[in-house]
Amino acid sequence: MAQSTHPNNPKAPDQEEKVESVHFAHIPIAGQTIEPSRDAEALPLPSDHKSERKLRLKIDLHVVPTVAILWLFCFIDRANIGNARISGLDESLELQGYDYNIILSCFYISYILFEFPATLLCKQVGPGWFIPATTFLFGICTISTAFVQTRAQMCAMRFLLGLFEAGMLPGIAYYLSRWYKRAELAFRLSLYLVMTPLAGAFGGLLASAILKLNGFGNLRDWRMIFAIEGIVTTSLGLIAFATMTDRPETARWLSTEEKEKCRARISSERLLQSEVLDKVDKVKIWRGIANPATLTTAVAFFFSNVTVQGLGVFLPTIIATIYPNTSLVQQQLYSVPPYIVGSAVNLAVPALSWRFDKRQVFMIGATPTIIAGYIIFLASSSPPVLYAACFLIASSAFVMGPMSAAQVSANVVSDTSRNSAIATNVLIGNMGGLLSSWTFLSNQAPRYRSGNGLNLACATMQLLILFSALMWFKRDNRMRQERDMDSELSGWSPEQIEDLDWKHPAFRWKP
Incomplete structure (x- = not known):
């Protein structure tokens, strides 16, 4: 992982080249010219594209690797129960009927309940502390799962795992929004969220390797998977305390000029905001939650997550029904290639989004496959055809993760509203994860018609919502163009205007 410093470390002395200080007197919003608040601080802007590219690469190398590796093992610790199931979990715990689905649901209940407060806590204490701490704690939960003896104990451990993982996805997305501009964010989100499909691939390979061991201490079979993977996670959490930098101002690896550039880059896209990292404010929290881009994207993410989370815990089971006569290790390995394809697409689409500064059209384009x-x-019962369908689904199912987080982040203004918008998106999205735990029921094997039909309906709804929202964004932007900003804001104080966020008449949706 890239080496950096903890937020408490002192700042580094000036080392880099000085840049020209530019006072921005106007902020462009979708072709409009907007006067900022008179109290807004003049910030230095990057003087040329070359220096900005150099700074962006430096941020990439220090910030992204750590969160990517942490998220990899976060998702492995969540989804490894699927690998454990075909390795003897059901028989060992004497699971019957809907017991496995109940266990999966326990994770999502706590995950959903603590999503929003965990994200707000992340802002309050700082991502540099919060993300490593929560990683260490859910790693401990994973290790503890290796020692459960009953269904009730497994339910309890999955509930605790959901509690400690609740803040990871929105917390990392919020953390990256402190470093990157709107157009850049989707690709950087994909650099860590690509670990979601890679976790499926790597988790299958790792589980196969672990199962070849004769034992790990006194543990055997599926218990070794949880113990070994949990030890890796807790170790990474401890290392992250030293390698994560909370925000540009505390980055020892940035010069003073580079810190100012970072702040200017983010501030240049925040309409009339005088502070990059503002204090938690109820009005701004609500602006993020009630934002139409947040709500429509979150509902689409809900339907997407029915598929994504279902793949994470059920793909090994589905593969086992397609190829029932193959060995356990072969079944684990069959789950790897679809995830590899999904990983490649999950990087390519956000890269195109960065190139064109568009998100909605790419989310729409991910649904037909x-x-x-x-x-x-x-429609089919042919094993090769069914296995090919796994590739089609996995190829684009994971795109919604980085794109949805980037979309809600791009369509709010203040740091607080961005924090609450990301939390809302993930909160509603993960309700789809709860539903996914009931999509593939044991008594419907091997065709799982209800589960496949539900996923088909969810993908269709995802397409309809995203397309309808795109049409609404375009229509509302045209209507905003005709509004009289001066008359609407006459008599308003700078603080009241700043709190308007996306309701400001000069704001334009950025789909």
Whole structure:
């Protein structure tokens, strides 16, 4: 992981080249010219594209690797129960009927309940402390899962795992929004969220390797998976306390000029905001929650997560029904290639989003292959065809993760509203994870018609919501163009205007 410093470390002395100080008197918003607040601080802007690219690469190398590796093991610790299931979990704990689905649901109950408060806590204490601490704690939960003896104990451990993982996805997304501009954010989010499909691939390979061991201490079979992977996670959490930098102002690896550039880059896109990191404010929290871009994207993310989270815990089971006569290790390995394809697409689409500064159209374009995959699952019984459908679904199912977080981040203004918007998106999205735990029921094997039909309906709804929202964004931007900003804001104080966020008449949606 890239070496950096903890937030408490002192700042480094000036080392880098000085840049020209530019006072921005106007902020462009979708072709408009807007006067900032008179109290807004003049900030230095990057003097040329070359120096900005150099700074962005430096941030990439110090910030992204740490959160990417942490998220990899976060998702492995969540999804490894699928690998454990086909390695003897059901028989060992004497699970019957809906017991496995109940265990999965326990994770999502706590995950959903603590999503929003965990994200606010992340802002309050700082991501540099919060993310390593919560990683260490859910690693401990994973290790403890290796020692459960009953269904009730497994339910308790999954509940605790959901509690400690609740702040990871929105916390990392919020953390990266402190460092990157709107157009850059989707690709950087993809650099860590690509670990979601890679976790499926790597988790299958790792589980296969672990199961070849004769034992790990007194542990055998599926218990070794939880113990070994949990030890890795806790170790990474401890290392992250030293390698994560909370924000540009505390980055020892940035010069004073580079810190100012970082602040200017983020401030240049925040309409009339005098502070980059503002204090938690109820009005701004609500602006993030009630934002139409947040709500429509979050509902689409809900439907997407039915598929994504379902793949994470059920793909090994689905593979086992497609190829029932193959060995356990072969079944684990069959789950790897679809995830590899998904990883490649999960990087390519956000890279294109960065290139064109568009998000909504790419989210829309990711849904047809998912729809096609589930149609094949319902229509065919040929093992090669069904396995090909796994590739179709996995190829674009994971795109919604980075793109949805980037979309809600791009369509709010203040840091507080960005924090609450990301939390709302993940909160509603993960309700789809709760539903996913009931999509593939044991008594419907091997065709799982209800589960495949539900996923088909969810992908279709995802497409309809995203397309309808895009049309609304374009229509509302045209209507905002005709509004009289001077008359609407006459008599308002700078503080009241700043609190308007996306309701400011000069604001334009950025789909």
